[in-house]
Amino acid sequence: MSRSEYFIGLMSGTSMDGIDAALVRFNDEQPQLTHNLSHPWSEELKTRLAQLTSNGAISLKELGQLDILCGRQFAEAVCRLLEEAGIESSNICAIGSHGQTVFHHPHAPAPFSLQIGDPNTIAEQTGIAVVADFRRRDMAAGGQGAPLVPAFHQAVFAHPQRNRVILNIGGIANITILPAGGGISGGFDTGPGNCLMDRWVEKNTGSSFDHNGSWALGGEAHEPLLKHFLRDDYFSLTPPKSTGTEYFSSAWLAQKLHGYPSLAARDIQATLLHLTCDSIQKAIRRWAPDTGEVLVCGGGAHNDALMDTLSRQLGSTPVISTDYCTAAIDPDWVEAMAFAWLARQTLHGNPGNVPAVTGASHPVVLGGIYPA
Incomplete structure (x- = not known):
């Protein structure tokens, strides 16, 4: 050695x-x-x-x-x-x-x-x-200078038999697509991770983040608003692509909410949670349809509501923390x-x-x- x-x-x-x-x-x-x-x-x-x-x-x-x-x-x-x-x-x-x-x-x-x-x-x-x-x-x-972590993802999380997606949910969410046997077939920022939820919960409650998504769970996602969010041009761009909180910002959210003045704050939070999950699962379905499992790292791995919602949306594809794979790395x-x-x-x-x-x-x- x-x-x-x-x-x-x-x-x-x-x-x-x-x-x-x-x-x-x-x-x-x-x-x-x-x-x-x-x-x-x-x-x-x-x-x-x-x-x-x-x-x-x-x-x-x-x-x-x-x-x-x-x-x-x-x-x-x-x-x-x-x-x-x-x-x-x-x-x-x-x-x-x-x-x-x-x-x-x-x-x-x-x-x-x-x-x-x-x-x-x-x-x-x-x-x-x-x-x-x-x-x-x-x-x-x-x-694009981002994301840069996929090379490390390949080094530690590649699996000889399983097609994997490594999903990092920080302020922005990004995926790394690892085919079975080695190599990387792609990776990109899918859109907002925690950033919009964090800013909205802080504006309305003073908390810096929504612990376990409990505030979002008290609301109900508003489908027309969710569709309005998802019509943003970023989500339809072809990779390679990257973004940041200077794009998915408080100003972005305020502009998108114009025309929805009567929605309850918790319903908006629930909708933002679904925005994160929907944009992730749509990206995986489109660009990595043969994914065998999704390994999640970043702060979003601790948001139970987000993880549960994403698991439901991805159906039979397991969604687990990087804690529980063979490499066993703490998602934080x-x-x-x-x-x-x-x-x-x-x-x-x-x-x-x-x-x-x-x-x-x-x-x-x-x-x-x-x-x-």
Whole structure:
């Protein structure tokens, strides 16, 4: 067996409910999660980030400051992880930092994706090399820069006999299509995951999310509104495609709700839950009709109402958490582990993108390396 290598993956999604830090050991076998933690954002910084991502308008001074402040928060997460795990920074090969996405615009004529969280700051404050800015090299090669996690999904979840779909439900939902025997036949963002439900429940109840979908369960999905949602052009686009919360935003929801003033708030929440499930199952039915099982990761895996609804819609196709497959990875830590894996790919000079997913013209080594 080869010597073990340790990498750290850092991930903060569109919900900004914390910075996920995962310490991952790599050897000849499956990568192993050896320690993990969720590091909270400071309330002030979280508020400033939420304002930025909600309206996209910011001064260069504010953007530069947020970049540094986010980098410091990422570094704090790493230092806390090392302390809790009882491991020295010298034992870590590199940190893979996704950064905090503040805008994703994969469309011509000048596609771009912007993540902040200065990797120079992380490297300086942790004493560990950092790999960051993963998305833009794929975009330079003609891809959409997203989703990037499918390569990791293939590495850990491919099955010799089963056609699988790996479904990540974060703020945005995305799928990876893994045919039996290896390879990836596709993958893309299906549309909103938790983002619209989170914003609606917070607006109406003050809660940051709908625990187990219980608030949605108290309402009834409104079929005409659901059909209105699903007529949005994004859902009919042919992959490769990707999106973000700058598209499926509070403004998007407000515009779609115009003309439905009398609907109860909980009925709208129930309809949003069905929007997430319907858009996912329609994508699977159309682009992966031979799917044998769906493995779910991300925060949505804990929403019982969402999982039950999706299971009913997919009928005989099992819908299970990644906890319960052979690889047995906690659904909360798949993405952070993926960026540890992507950092390792970069240091070893291996591609990290999947052109069949992103639309890039060829495989590329992702990210920039910021030495310790």
